[in-house]
Amino acid sequence: MTITIGQRAGLDTIPPYRQGAAPKAVDGLAPFKLSSNENPYPPLPSVVTAVARAASGIHLYPSMSADALAAAVADRWGITAGNIAFGAGSVEVASQIIHAVTNPGDQVMFAWRSFEAYPILATVAGAEPQPVPLTPDGGHDLKAMAAAVTARTxxxxxxxxxxxxxxxxTAAAVEHFLGTVPPDVLVVIDEAYLHFNDHPETAVGVELFRKHSxxxxxxxxxxxxxxxxxxxxxxxxxxxxVAGLRKVAIPFAVTALAQEAGLASLQAERELQDRIDVLINERQRVHSGLLEAGLPVRPSGANFLWLDTGVHTEDLAGLFEENAVSVRVFPGEGIRISVGTAEANDRVLAIASQAARLLPRHH
Ligand SMILES: Cc1ncc(COP(=O)(O)O)c(C=O)c1O
Incomplete structure (x- = not known):
């Protein structure tokens, strides 16, 4: 007899997190994965060495306080170790935040479309997602977000x-927003792409944190x-x-390998900056090329570009697939293309030159 284990109410309404697809194999073409906003460069040798050294200790549990890494991160941002809570990726830390702050039925607001984990994490934690549509140009509609705050947000x-x-x-927009939301609502500034953001007027999370509790x-x-x-x-x-986040964190989720790699990466920041500079230049090159090809590409402060292709999205997605490039496709909405190596980006531009014929001319 098969016994069916019951599931909690609502579990079947939670969409599974979708990982960026692998590129399709196409004869004669090197494949490029531009679907997950990953860094196209291999790890630095100093980072690989640090991880290899840490590998000899993997029979032991990692340090939960991650003191050495916490000290380095604190030093990097001019804060203290008591201001830092680690997790297995920032997605786990986002989950900690929702678990530590919300009661069942409380609301978690975010712009939509945004990082697809937000509604999933909120629902899993027993909270209610509160998506607020982006402005037509793909930005946060902070006015609408402020107006949508309820007693349960x-x-x-x-x-x-x-x-x-x-x-x-922008800093000015977020400062204004913070002045309009109740001071007991927690505002999370997710800066996963911070290093690629060269916008002169951008909001800077650490500066906002210093001013707003x-x-x-x-x-x-x-x-x-x-x-x-x-x-x-x-x-x-x-x-x-931070004390609350540490309570709800899964014990030992941050491995010693991750801690050592993080430490080595902070020590190699100058070397990593060269790569970041190249990726920012490549983003600008691809952005210009896509515009010249007549595609509806948005300005971006990250290591990816957004094509606002709407109803033409699937046609265009097919072209990328045929050319061994995987991108993130949002049917009926648009396509997100990560910035890769120069070779990968050249392929994107070659696809773009064929793609324009699928779309009405972009103005
Ligand atoms: C906006 C944003 N936040 C957080 C993350 C999570 O990254 P990780 O968990 O690897 O730190 C991502 C990853 O794609 C992201 O796009």
């Missing part, structure tokens, strides 16, 4: 730059530092919030 995510549209929130900042080692596979991210928040 406990957490608001601001994604800067926004995944997947690349739009940047209801601000918490999310950083990750997955993108600019190139450690997506090791899972390391952190929150910068008040000591009270």
């Amino acid at each position: 406990r957490v608001i995510f601001l994604c800067n730059p926004n995944n997947p549209t690349g739009a940047v929130l 209801n601000v918490v900042v999310l950083h990750t080692f997955s993108k600019a530092y190139g450690l997506a596979g090791l899972r390391l991210g952190y929150a910068i928040g008040t000591p009270e919030l």
Whole structure:
């Protein structure tokens, strides 16, 4: 007899998290994965050495306080170790925030479309997602978000730059927003793509955190530092919030390998900056090329570009697939293309030159 284990109410309404697809194999073409906003560079040799050294200790549990890494992160941002809570990627830290702050039925607000984990994490934690549509140009509609705050809204995510549209929130806009939301609502500034954001007027999470006790900042080692596979991210928040995050965190989720790799990456920041500079230049090159090809590409402060292709999205997606490039496709909405190596980006531009004929001319 098969016994069916019951599931909690509502579980079947939670969409599974979709990982960026692998590229399709096409004869004669090198495949490129531009669907997950990963860093296209391999890890730095100093980082590989640090991880290899840490490998000899993997029969032991990692340090839960991650003291050495916490000291380095604190030093990097001019804060204290008591302001930092680590997790297995910033997505786990986002989950900690919702678990630590919300009661069942409380609301978690975010712009939509934004990072697809937000509604999933909120629902899993027993909270209610509160999506607020983006402005037509792909930015946060902060006015609508402020107006949508209810007595049950406990957490608001601001994604800067926004995944997947690349739009940047200015410091002035976020300061104004913080002046309009109740001071007991926690505002999370998710800066996963911070290092690629060269917008002169951008909001800067750490500066906002210093001025506002209801601000918490999310950083990750997955993108600019190139450690997506090791899972390391952190929150910068008040000591009270951080103490709560540590309580709801899964014990030992941050491995010693991740801690050592994070430390080595902070020590190699100058070397990593050269790569970041190249990726920013490549983003500008691809952006210009896509515009010249007549495609509806948005300005971006991140390591990806957004094509606002609407109803033409699937036609265009097919072209990428045929050319061995995987991108993130949002049917009926648009396509997000990560910035890759120069070779991968050249392929994107070659696809773009064929793609324009599928679309009405962009103005
Ligand atoms: C906006 C945003 N936040 C957080 C994350 C999570 O990254 P990780 O968990 O690898 O730190 C991502 C990853 O794609 C992201 O786009």
